[in-house]
Amino acid sequence: MPLIDIDALHKSYGETEVLKGIDLHVEAGEVIAIIGKSGSGKSTLLRCINGLETINSGAISVGGEQLVEDELHLRKLRLKVGMIFQQFNLFPHKTAGQNVMLAQQVVKKRRKAEAETKAREVMDRVGLGDKFDSYPDQLSGGQQQRVAIARALAMEPMALLCDEVTSALDPELVGEVLQVVRALAADGMTLLMVTHEMAFARDVCSRVVFMHQGRVHEAGPPSEIFANPKTPELRAFIGMAAA
Numbered sequence: 469m470p471l472i473d474i475d476a477l478h479k480s481y482g483e484t485e486v487l488k489g490i491d492l493h494v495e496a497g498e499v500i501a502i503i504g505k506s507g508s509g510k511s512t513l514l515r516c517i518n519g520l521e522t523i524n525s526g527a528i529s530v531g532g533e534q535l536v537e538d539e540l541h542l543r544k545l546r547l548k549v550g551m552i553f554q555q556f557n558l559f560p561h562k563t564a565g566q567n568v569m570l571a572q573q574v575v576k577k578r579r580k581a582e583a584e585t586k587a588r589e590v591m592d593r594v595g596l597g598d599k600f601d602s603y604p605d606q607l608s609g610g611q612q613q614r615v616a617i618a619r620a621l622a623m624e625p626m627a628l629l630c631d632e633v634t635s636a637l638d639p640e641l642v643g644e645v646l647q648v649v650r651a652l653a654a655d656g657m658t659l660l661m662v663t664h665e666m667a668f669a670r671d672v673c674s675r676v677v678f679m680h681q682g683r684v685h686e687a688g689p690p691s692e693i694f695a696n697p698k699t700p701e702l703r704a705f706i707g708m709a710a711a
């Protein structure tokens with residue numbers, strides 16, 4: 469059974485249907501890039517998987533458990549998938565380490581010592597072992613985003629959803645964050661990432677999903693999607709992205 473199973477997902481905001489029947493099945497260990505024009509529904513799809521948005525119809529399950537919209541269930545589901553956003557959303561008055569410890573203590577009810585051990589382990593994993601006691605404003609944007617990744621990893625999610633995690637960064641800081649994501653992929657983490665980094669999608673992802681007007685318009689391995697796009701919409705998008 470796929471780790472993330474999405475069937476006939478529909479999502480509207482008011483009268484506007486943003487997701488028009490999405491089917492997507494993600495196996496454990498897959499690294500999927502979601503690409504498409506602004507407004508095609510990419511972020512909304514991730515937010516639905518994480519239970520941040522209610523859905524109108526269809527079904528989403530993670531780890532074999534179906535998303536149903538009662539609060540307790542949604543909270544459990546959010547624990548199974550981590551999400552990383554364009555903005556890092558760190559608490560400015562807490563150190564990097566405390567930021568990584570906090571959700572563990574509040575949500576997972578870990579004791580302080582246990583949360584700290586885990587926080588040190590994941591800070592090491594993102595290459596920031598020496599920044600445990602630094603405050604966010606003492607860190608670069610790339611380092612802050614790596615703290616946000618560490619914070620998600622500390623919750624031991626079954627999959628990570630990444631929503632344009634490099635878009636807010638200065639160009640010279642993009643590489644270090646992608647390097648961390650690349651290492652997670654190599655370690656077997658299941659990743660679903662909305663990205664504008666086409667070279668990264670081509671090199672690292674096992675599958676590329678092209679969204680257009682609320683639907684999965686074309687999907688396949690990067691070799692096919694980039695070298696042999698079948699639809700005019702994908703051809704136009706790739707042409708635009710390369711420009």
Ligand SMILES: Nc1ncnc2c1ncn2[C@@H]1O[C@H](COP(=O)(O)OP(=O)(O)OP(=O)(O)O)[C@@H](O)[C@H]1O
Pocket residue numbers: 481486504505506507508509510511512513
């Ligand atoms: N909370 C909301 N209320 C109303 N409309 C929304 C809301 N969030 C998104 N939308 C609309 O839904 C559509 C899809 O938005 P979404 O952010 O999912 O697209 P996207 O493909 O991720 O775009 P981008 O690349 O610009 O982030 C857009 O037309 C957007 O204006």
